[in-house]
Amino acid sequence: MIGIAVLVAPSFLLIAVGYAARRLLPAAEFWNTLDKLVYWLLIPALFLAKISSADLGSSPLGAFAAILYAGFFGALAFGWVAQRLIGLAPAQGSDVVQGAGRFNTFLGLAIAGALYGPAGLQAGVLGSALLVPVVNVSVVTVLAAMLGQRGSGxxxxxxxxxxxxxxxxxxxxxxxxxxxxxxxxxxxLHDTADMLGQAALPIMLLAVGANLQLRGIGGAWGPVALAAFGKLVVFPLLVLAAIALIEPPQLVAQVAIIYAALPVAASAYALARQMGGDAELMAAMISVQTALAFVTLPATLALAGWLY
Structure with missing residues (x-):
């Protein structure tokens, strides 16, 4: 576990640097531009370069998808049931659902590359290709159903x-x-996309850190804890169970576990604000899970290595 923690530490350190830099250089225009650069150019260039060159015929995409979807949909269901059981208002309940099911793709790509090199980054990109469209459509659909006030349609x-x-x-x-x-x-075209993709990982981690904020927790530790349990415990356990059943190639299993153990995505804040959720509570969930993941992610990877 200590060895894994050392390997993933630079990714979390870049997040911490981004957090500190936002407080030392608070110019909103700069950080907003950086977010747009990552969102509109750098990550799309990385996806284009890696997916274009991937050997899809030799990749066990069916097994990869089954493992990832088992974790995601199971954690999403956990979040929905948990918030119903404790009787949360729709705005806070929708945050628990997002917080339990969504994950930080940026951090996943960085850690997959750090632990397993170019092959790990390639597998991470394929995992993102399988997850990103499904996750986004599923979460938007569930939130629309939960936040069924006027204008939700x-x-x-x-x-x-x-x-x-x-x-x-x-x-x-x-x-x-x-x-x-x-x-x-x-x-x-692909040479340019490759160069942009190489710049994507460090810059996007700085952007993740810059957007962290802890206000909004107040007395709402219950929803924050439920979401963290769903994302950092339930999601990984379901993926570990799916790996035991499917027995995929080792690299697929390793990258799937990384995705399972990731904290909630920073983009969950924007979706909560857009769909009528509690945006401030969502921001707190993102920050708490990102901090916890520095410990839980290496622990999950170490547990998976011991089991399999």
């Missing part, structure tokens, strides 16, 4: 329309199109 369709223009989803589809067309390395 229009918000639902507006959000789905934005998902259809999501640069992550579009770059995943473009990468698949290039791959299936046999255009795995188009001169200049």
């Amino acid at each position: 229009s918000r639902f369709f507006r959000t789905l329309g934005e998902l259809a223009r999501n640069p992550f989803i579009l770059s995943i589809l473009a990468g698949l199109a290039f791959n299936l067309a046999g255009l795995k390395q188009v001169p200049v």
Whole structure:
């Protein structure tokens, strides 16, 4: 576990540097521009480059998808049942659902690359391609059903329309199109995408840290704890059980466990605000889970190594 913690520590240290830098350099325009750079250019370039060149025929995508979806949908169901049992208001309950099921793709890619090199990063990108569209559509649908106040229908369709223009989803589809067309390395285009992709990981971790904030917890430790339990305990246990049943190749299992143990995505804050959830509580969940994950993620990976 200590060895794993040392390997993942640089990723968390970059998040901490981003958090400190936002407080030392509080110019909102700079950090907003950095977020847009990551969202609209760097991560889409990484997805395009890696998915285009992936050997999809030799990748056990069916097993990979089954393992990841077992964890995601199980954790999503846990969040929904848990918030119902304790009688949360829809705004806070929807945060628990998001907090239990969504995950930080950025951090997953960085850790997969740090632990397992280029092959790990490639597998992480394929995992993202399997998860990102499904997770986004599923979460938006559940939140629209939970937050069923006036105007929720229009918000639902507006959000789905934005998902259809999501640069992550579009770059995943473009990468698949290039791959299936046999255009795995188009001169200049893919060279440029590769260069941009290399810049993506450190910059996006700085952006994650810059967006962390702890206000909003107040007396709401119950929802925060439920979401953390769903994401950092239930999700990993379900993935470990699926791995035991499916017995995938080792790298697939390792990357699936990384995704299972990730904290909730920073983008959950924007979705909570857009769909009518409790955005401040969601921000607190993101910050608490990111801090906890520095301990729980290496522990989960060590447990998986011991079991399998």
